[in-house]
Amino acid sequence: MDTAAAPGPAPVPPLAGVSSRATPEAELHESSFMEPIERTFATLRRLATNYALLGVLDMRRAAIQFAWLISAGIMITVLVVTAWLAGVVALAVWMFGRGMSWPAVLSTAALLNLAAAAFVAWKVKHIFEQKPFSATLRQLKAEPAAQEKQ
Numbered sequence: 001m002d003t004a005a006a007p008g009p010a011p012v013p014p015l016a017g018v019s020s021r022a023t024p025e026a027e028l029h030e031s032s033f034m035e036p037i038e039r040t041f042a043t044l045r046r047l048a049t050n051y052a053l054l055g056v057l058d059m060r061r062a063a064i065q066f067a068w069l070i071s072a073g074i075m076i077t078v079l080v081v082t083a084w085l086a087g088v089v090a091l092a093v094w095m096f097g098r099g100m101s102w103p104a105v106l107s108t109a110a111l112l113n114l115a116a117a118a119f120v121a122w123k124v125k126h127i128f129e130q131k132p133f134s135a136t137l138r139q140l141k142a143e144p145a146a147q148e149k150q
Contacts, residue, residue, distance in 0.1 A: 088112060 091112070092105045100108075131137070 084116075 088109045092109050095105045095108060096102065
């Protein structure tokens with residue numbers, strides 16, 4: 001039987017004056033007890049940075065959506081007002097063609113606009129019955145709600 005070493009590269013003998021051990025810096029780095037703490041803080045810093053970036057990107061997206069919402073609301077309002085005015089003018093022209101005088105036509109159009117404004121005010125009236133942030137203020141003051149008092 002052959003007792004020779006297994007085939008493969010032969011080990012390289014150490015150079016003169018160089019120890020076979022790792023450098024002192026590598027030993028210190030490997031055996032540092034602060035390394036896990038430093039890695040934990042680095043991980044926490046990366047995590048906080050990622051969350052901050054996510055928050056900024058989400059706020060940017062929300063701001064863009066809010067701008068689109070406002071601009072769409074303005075466009076819808078302009079189109080509805082234009083349609084309303086066209087309807088009132090069409091009614092006025094129709095009434096004038098049926099023989100009504102201009103003052104009667106204009107008075108009827110004004111009354112129609114006032115009636116529409118009163119209807120909208122009546123529908124929106126319930127919005128202002130409660131103070132803004134009333135539930136939040138009640139929680140901060142620790143007051144019971146109106147239903148809980150009774």
